[in-house]
Amino acid sequence: MINDLVIYAARIPNLSEQDIFWYAAALLAERQKKITSYRQRNDRLRSLTAGLLLRQALENDCDIAIGDTNLLLTDYGKPYLAGRPNVNFNISHSGDWVVCAVDKQPVGIDIEKIEVPVDLKLVKHFFSQQEYADISSLHVQEQATRFFQVWTHKESYVKALGIGLYMPLNSFTVGISDNDYSVLVDEGKQLWFLKEYEVDKDYVLTVCAAHNLFPPTVTIRDVLESNKRLVV
Numbered sequence: 001m002i003n004d005l006v007i008y009a010a011r012i013p014n015l016s017e018q019d020i021f022w023y024a025a026a027l028l029a030e031r032q033k034k035i036t037s038y039r040q041r042n043d044r045l046r047s048l049t050a051g052l053l054l055r056q057a058l059e060n061d062c063d064i065a066i067g068d069t070n071l072l073l074t075d076y077g078k079p080y081l082a083g084r085p086n087v088n089f090n091i092s093h094s095g096d097w098v099v100c101a102v103d104k105q106p107v108g109i110d111i112e113k114i115e116v117p118v119d120l121k122l123v124k125h126f127f128s129q130q131e132y133a134d135i136s137s138l139h140v141q142e143q144a145t146r147f148f149q150v151w152t153h154k155e156s157y158v159k160a161l162g163i164g165l166y167m168p169l170n171s172f173t174v175g176i177s178d179n180d181y182s183v184l185v186d187e188g189k190q191l192w193f194l195k196e197y198e199v200d201k202d203y204v205l206t207v208c209a210a211h212n213l214f215p216p217t218v219t220i221r222d223v224l225e226s227n228k229r230l231v232v
């Protein structure tokens with residue numbers, strides 16, 4: 001059983017097809033299938049990195065050996081571990097990075113690469129009126145950072161809920177706090193806590209948890225180094 005919320009990040013490594021195959025063989029069967037289903041090598045590498053990050057977190061933080069569990073999907077497509085209601089995890093990828101959060105309670109994570117400039121038409125379409133007003137009032141350079149802050153807050157929340165983008169992002173408003181974390185109260189009156197981390201200055205990363213006991217930093221992993229024993 002996991003004790004505290006843990007957050008990991010890894011840069012996507014460059015591997016030969018042969019090595020992708022060997023590393024993938026050490027992962028959960030469902031992840032192996034997913035990796036081989038991708039036609040693009042970059043997608044295979046991204047999915048492999050996510051699988052390796054998750055495998056290591058399950059082994060080290062939850063004492064779960066890879067052979068002792070399997071992955072299932074909710075009706076909304078959120079992966080979860082069969083028969084382990086106290087082990088919740090979530091994965092996100094963007095550009096060079098894959099991130100993974102594991103917690104006792106539902107958790108959501110989202111990382112996005114900051115792309116400039118922001119299309120305000122998109123902001124108007126996807127965000128609430130208040131968020132649109134806030135972002136459009138900013139200077140062009142600041143608009144992009146704020147856009148991706150709001151985006152990762154929203155997406156980490158809908159991923160913690162497990163609904164994903166089936167929940168319209170303009171149906172609720174997130175406040176970006178200057179404090180250590182932001183708080184969101186959903187319609188069911190549950191409190192959610194959102195914290196931003198910096199793993200790379202060109203990316204924004206937000207984690208949404210059901211409590212405010214966030215680790216101070218994200219642990220950066222070299223997935224090849226830390227999983228080397230899997231392929232020797």
Ligand SMILES: CC(C)(COP(=O)(O)OP(=O)(O)OC[C@H]1O[C@@H](n2cnc3c(N)ncnc32)[C@H](O)[C@@H]1OP(=O)(O)O)[C@@H](O)C(=O)NCCC(=O)NCCS
Pocket residue numbers: 047050076077078079090091092093094109110111155158159160161162163164165166
């Ligand atoms: C889940 C979703 C929010 C992911 O967004 P994204 O920015 O593309 O991708 P991210 O890298 O942040 O996250 C991907 C991970 O989220 C996880 N995930 C998938 N469905 C999820 C859900 N319903 N809730 C939480 N997490 C989910 C998976 O682990 C996935 O990684 P994996 O494929 O390596 O296992 C989004 O794809 C979604 O909601 N899809 C379903 C609805 C949909 O497709 N709508 C389209 C029109 S609105």
